[in-house]
Amino acid sequence: MKVNRFSRIGFILAAAGSAVGLGNIWKFPYITGENGGGAFVMVYLLTVVFIGMSIFIAEVVLGSTSHKDAVSTFETLAPEGKKYWKYSGFSFLTGVIILSFYSIVVGWILNYIVIAATKLPSSVSQAETVFLGLLKEDIVSQLIYYTLAFLLISYTISKGVKKGIEKLNNILMPALLIILFVMFIYSMTLDGFKQAFEFMFYPNFEKFHPSSIIIAVGHAFFTLSVGMTTIMTYAASLGKKVNIVKASMMVVTLDTLIAIISGLIIFAIVYSAGQEPSKGPGLVFITLPAIFYEMGSIGNIMAIAFFIALAFASITSAVSVLEPTVMYLVERKGLSRVKATYGISSLFYIFGLFALLSNTNEFGAVLTFGSKNLFDWFDFVTAAILMPIGGIFVAVFVGYIMDKQIVRNALVPYMGERFFHIWLIMIKYVSPIAVFIIMLNETGIIKFA
Numbered sequence: 087m088k089v090n091r092f093s094r095i096g097f098i099l100a101a102a103g104s105a106v107g108l109g110n111i112w113k114f115p116y117i118t119g120e121n122g123g124g125a126f127v128m129v130y131l132l133t134v135v136f137i138g139m140s141i142f143i144a145e146v147v148l149g150s151t152s153h154k155d156a157v158s159t160f161e162t163l164a165p166e167g168k169k170y171w172k173y174s175g176f177s178f179l180t181g182v183i184i185l186s187f188y189s190i191v192v193g194w195i196l197n198y199i200v201i202a203a204t205k206l207p208s209s210v211s212q213a214e215t216v217f218l219g220l221l222k223e224d225i226v227s228q229l230i231y232y233t234l235a236f237l238l239i240s241y242t243i244s245k246g247v248k249k250g251i252e253k254l255n256n257i258l259m260p261a262l263l264i265i266l267f268v269m270f271i272y273s274m275t276l277d278g279f280k281q282a283f284e285f286m287f288y289p290n291f292e293k294f295h296p297s298s299i300i301i302a303v304g305h306a307f308f309t310l311s312v313g314m315t316t317i318m319t320y321a322a323s324l325g326k327k328v329n330i331v332k333a334s335m336m337v338v339t340l341d342t343l344i345a346i347i348s349g350l351i352i353f354a355i356v357y358s359a360g361q362e363p364s365k366g367p368g369l370v371f372i373t374l375p376a377i378f379y380e381m382g383s384i385g386n387i388m389a390i391a392f393f394i395a396l397a398f399a400s401i402t403s404a405v406s407v408l409e410p411t412v413m414y415l416v417e418r419k420g421l422s423r424v425k426a427t428y429g430i431s432s433l434f435y436i437f438g439l440f441a442l443l444s445n446t447n448e449f450g451a452v453l454t455f456g457s458k459n460l461f462d463w464f465d466f467v468t469a470a471i472l473m474p475i476g477g478i479f480v481a482v483f484v485g486y487i488m489d490k491q492i493v494r495n496a497l498v499p500y501m502g503e504r505f506f507h508i509w510l511i512m513i514k515y516v517s518p519i520a521v522f523i524i525m526l527n528e529t530g531i532i533k534f535a
């Protein structure tokens with residue numbers, strides 16, 4: 087068993103690989119654009135540090151203490167009479183639901199690497215036609231790339247922690263960092279960089295609304311991959327005794343840095359082309375490709391590099407959402423890793439197919455229920471309901487149910503009494519309440535903002 091465990095750096099890269107994903111490079115820049123730049127960035131940083139990181143650390147404590155799958159983790163660490171807490175371990179199912187629509191987006195990105203290399207759209211309106219054409223009409227291309235994404239992800243997980251996950255992250259994460267670094271240096275030479283910098287760091291409260299705070303908290307959760315036992319499961323595969331506080335801080339810092347650097351790169355390019363930052367979700371798939379085209383041959387290279395970076399970031403995240411379910415099936419149900427992986431991924435591949443078809447003109451109508459199509463429902467139910475519930479389970483379990491001494495022993499040697507105290511306040515009061523409010527708001531039960 088020991089051989090199939092993460093090394094220290096392997097764990098950090100894998101956890102960072104999980105955290106750094108579409109949330110950083112695609113979503114963070116556009117929600118920053120929509121919520122007034124600097125003011126939003128400030129609130130986001132606060133929520134990441136206080137709410138996101140405290141739950142992240144709690145998940146690492148759980149996993150690294152039990153060294154078991156999520157269900158067994160809750161079961162072994164719950165005191166006698168409270169063993170029913172094991173059911174909260176099933177929040178790993180959130181992960182496979184995420185996998186089924188996240189892989190669709192990974193598929194688009196793989197397709198965009200090809201588009202970037204062959205035929206970039208020459209204007210924003212043409213870029214829109216290309217993107218909507220893929221999304222709504224081109225079922226075959228979507229299917230091919232979606233299948234490719236699923237195969238890649240399943241293959242990695244079937245190889246196990248050391249030969250699969252650690253190896254993949256050891257290659258893709260440094261490559262991602264290098265690509266972003268080079269793009270960042272280049273973006274600093276662009277005319278729009280100063281404007282991008284001002285936009286990201288000078289608070290503009292005009293576009294900042296109370297709802298921006300809620301968006302920031304929700305995103306802090308999503309971007310750190312907490313609330314679905316992913317980080318817990320990775321921590322369970324830690325081979326050695328590691329300073330878990332330092333490791334967690336490194337992952338959170340890296341995740342935040344990459345979000346900010348991505349924002350600066352994208353906005354520098356957008357401003358240099360005289361475009362506006364508040365373009366919404368189409369920023370990456372519509373606005374950017376058109377600008378890359380205008381930049382000539384350097385734009386071509388940038389476009390390829392950018393979509394490769396996006397692919398690497400999203401593949402390492404997608405891999406991490408499958409592992410908790412597979413680990414559960416292997417450890418509790420005695421399945422072989424290969425059987426567990428391909429079994430569960432085939433099931434959710436089919437599940438995802440319906441989400442894919444729900445975006446198309448041909449099948450959209452039958453796969454739309456109420457106000458949303460299936461793709462949007464998967465996104466909504468996981469992000470607005472299941473992840474927050476998973477996060478609350480972790481916070482309440484570590485803060486109130488689990489043996490206090492175990493929690494203390496796991497953290498005080500690494501963070502000292504004073505920070506432990508602050509962390510405990512975050513876990514017991516601030517995080518669960520903040521997350522609960524978000525959930526009520528996002529689901530529309532109560533509208534605060």
Ligand code: PHE
Pocket residue numbers: 104105106107108109110184308309310311312314316403404406407
């Ligand atoms: N953190 C990833 C991102 O920012 C998304 C993710 C969410 C990955 C939940 C795993 C679990 O894109």
